[in-house]
Amino acid sequence: MTKNNWAEICGQCLGDHGIKNFSALEICDVGRRSNGAILGTPPLELLENAYKLVGVLEWLRERNGTSSVLVNSWYRDPRYNAAIGGVANSMHLTCGAADVVKKGSIPSEVADMLEGHPDANLLGIGRYKAFTHVDIRGMINRSSPARWGSNV
Numbered sequence: 001m002t003k004n005n006w007a008e009i010c011g012q013c014l015g016d017h018g019i020k021n022f023s024a025l026e027i028c029d030v031g032r033r034s035n036g037a038i039l040g041t042p043p044l045e046l047l048e049n050a051y052k053l054v055g056v057l058e059w060l061r062e063r064n065g066t067s068s069v070l071v072n073s074w075y076r077d078p079r080y081n082a083a084i085g086g087v088a089n090s091m092h093l094t095c096g097a098a099d100v101v102k103k104g105s106i107p108s109e110v111a112d113m114l115e116g117h118p119d120a121n122l123l124g125i126g127r128y129k130a131f132t133h134v135d136i137r138g139m140i141n142r143s144s145p146a147r148w149g150s151n152v
């Protein structure tokens, strides 16, 4: 699927679900290159996981004064994930994980906000220096919660 095909097809799906603040190319930046791998599109059925994650990201967007949640990395196909050194069972493979930055907040604050989410016990939260990883593992029957990193 080309980048334009993906933007159109996924964009239509997001629109059908009333999702306005996150775009197809944030979910999958089709064609992004890293270490010789080229990011491909996810199977459309994985969008069910993306919708669940959008619910968490929309909640995060409204915290501490509404501000944009910027996505560094969301979906990764298996080859791309391996090329960048991602773990084999990475939640990024499921469309249910994103590495994010919230405008106006530092990563440790974002991680702390996510700890306050009503379903925090279903989430994976990774604390990194420049971003925060969040995933919905417990909403797709993977063991949860998971926490790692320390923002230092």
Ligand SMILES: [Zn+2]
Binding pocket: 092, 097, 098, 099, 126, 133, 134
């Ligand atoms: Zn991540």
